[in-house]
Amino acid sequence: MKTDLPTLVDDLFRHRYGQMVSGLCRVLGPSRLDLVEDVVQEALARALRAWPADGVPDNPEGWVFRVARNLALDSLRRQQVAWRVEGELAAWADRTGADDRDDGHELIADDTLRMLFLCSHPAIPPDARVPLILKTVCGFGVPAIAAALLQKEATIAQRLVRAKARLQGSDARFELPPADELPRRLDLVLEVIYLLFNEGYRAHRGSTLVDRELVEEAVRLAALLLELPGTATPETHALLALMLFLGARLPARTDAAGEILTLAEQDRSRWDRAWVEHAFAHFRRSIGGDVLTPFHCEAAIASLHTAAPSYEQTNWPRILEEYDRLAALTRSPIVRLNRAVAVAKVAGTTAGLAALAELETDKALAGYFLLPATAAHFHWQAGDVAAAAAALERALALPASEPEQRLLRRRLDACRGGEPAPAW
Numbered sequence: 001m002k003t004d005l006p007t008l009v010d011d012l013f014r015h016r017y018g019q020m021v022s023g024l025c026r027v028l029g030p031s032r033l034d035l036v037e038d039v040v041q042e043a044l045a046r047a048l049r050a051w052p053a054d055g056v057p058d059n060p061e062g063w064v065f066r067v068a069r070n071l072a073l074d075s076l077r078r079q080q081v082a083w084r085v086e087g088e089l090a091a092w093a094d095r096t097g098a099d100d101r102d103d104g105h106e107l108i109a110d111d112t113l114r115m116l117f118l119c120s121h122p123a124i125p126p127d128a129r130v131p132l133i134l135k136t137v138c139g140f141g142v143p144a145i146a147a148a149l150l151q152k153e154a155t156i157a158q159r160l161v162r163a164k165a166r167l168q169g170s171d172a173r174f175e176l177p178p179a180d181e182l183p184r185r186l187d188l189v190l191e192v193i194y195l196l197f198n199e200g201y202r203a204h205r206g207s208t209l210v211d212r213e214l215v216e217e218a219v220r221l222a223a224l225l226l227e228l229p230g231t232a233t234p235e236t237h238a239l240l241a242l243m244l245f246l247g248a249r250l251p252a253r254t255d256a257a258g259e260i261l262t263l264a265e266q267d268r269s270r271w272d273r274a275w276v277e278h279a280f281a282h283f284r285r286s287i288g289g290d291v292l293t294p295f296h297c298e299a300a301i302a303s304l305h306t307a308a309p310s311y312e313q314t315n316w317p318r319i320l321e322e323y324d325r326l327a328a329l330t331r332s333p334i335v336r337l338n339r340a341v342a343v344a345k346v347a348g349t350t351a352g353l354a355a356l357a358e359l360e361t362d363k364a365l366a367g368y369f370l371l372p373a374t375a376a377h378f379h380w381q382a383g384d385v386a387a388a389a390a391a392l393e394r395a396l397a398l399p400a401s402e403p404e405q406r407l408l409r410r411r412l413d414a415c416r417g418g419e420p421a422p423a424w
Contacts, residue, residue: 016061017044017139020068022111025136026174028072030118030167037136039071112137112217113224117177119163120188123170128163131156133192138214140199147399148195150333150364182230189231190239190295193221197243201250202401209260209403215247234289237282238296244279245302248272260407264311264423276306294335297326311423316345333362337371341424349378369398373408380421389415 017040024036043064057063119133130149134140142160146153177185200214222240225231252266283299301322308314323339336359344352356375365371376391392412396405414422 016064018112018115018137020065021136021139022115024068024072025115025118026111028076030170030172030174033136033164033167035072035075039068039075042071043068110224113221114174114176116189116192116221117182117185118172118174119167120185121167121170121172123166123172124163125159125166128159128166129188130192130195131159132163132167133188134195135160137192138196138199144199148199150368176228179230182228183233186225186231186233186236189225190222190235193218193225194239194243194295196221197247201246208258209254209401210250212250215243215250219243219247234286234291235293235295238286238293238299241279241281241283241286242295242299242302244275244282245299245306248275248279248306254403258403260403262422262424263305266311268310271306279303279306292325292329294326294330294332297322297329301326314345316342320346333359333364334368337365337368337374341374344378344381344424349382352378353382367398369395369400369404369408371395372398373411374424376411376415377421377424380415385415385418388421 020040020043021036024040025033028036046067047060047064051057115137116133119136120129124132131145134145134148135142140148142153142156145151146156149156176182197215197218200211200216200218203209203211219240222236222243225236226240248271249263249266251272252268252270253261255261279299280303283303286296286299301319304315304319304322320339320342323335323342326335327339336355340352340355340359343355353375356371356378359365359371372391372394376388376395379385379391380388389412392408392415396408396412400408411422
């Protein structure tokens, strides 16, 4: 049976990289983070070299785990310290027994969650914490991190180098922070979990739009946070509700050929009702606090979309109110871009275009294809086909996943062909 080896190794990298790095970091310590990442990456590279000749092993994951362990041991033997961790590395590679050795006061046994809090250590510069987590926990490359954060790749690379140097020079330990420190580091962890979710919900690059395993991993991590008294906050419930509301749409987000179906085109009967029910349950629990966060506003917006029986019955005035509240809490240009859509729904395309005009000079959106794509839709609805086609051409020149590019090409062909503007 033929196996697409690059795809197999890529899947292992995307879905197991963070677990491997986190587990090895627990055994070897944060000061050896560079070694940890090196051996994991080399193990995956060796899979690409060995498997075409030798065949894919029965347990590909186990093969990669063992190679990473052996590479780490070889390096540590050269440093004459392998004897200290050889037993733990063996248990890690077998993926058994690690949780039993945790101290009794630890409330959860999850390496990935500990890694999230390690990378949010105060010793790491604030602007480097999110890139470090996305690199070590989520397995994102520098280009993907730059796309997710709307930053230049060189900037992200510099921040990663600085973050690792600070972490290795600190006294950080691979464990959950004390209970009184958990809430202070929670905001960053929630932010990164949401970024992980977004990469699974809408990949920035690549041949597929959705990676369900990343979505489910983000949901799992948020659920784990709810098991800790110090992090089981209304904000955590709000994030989990938001991800469940959006994740419930996954079965309807693409057609049988993998092409994008917009919210207006989706068959809502295909939405996952169990996820919807859990989302509303967590949303109700999120409104018990006295602090309003962006996650609360975003969850409220998602709940309004979910509650609408159809796209045509969406309560856009309420959604615009929530976007106004959200915009007051965050300076995110993407929030303002999404708000412009709600403005157009409530006040018309002219008002929507005016809201977009305020974003044209925002450097963070200079390479974001949805800005010209949204402008194209507004021009198209207003009857200015030439302006719409020009904006779609600008959008096609910017980075996007392959399904998104195909959608833009279909829209451009329809626009040039004189078809009416589709629902946004």
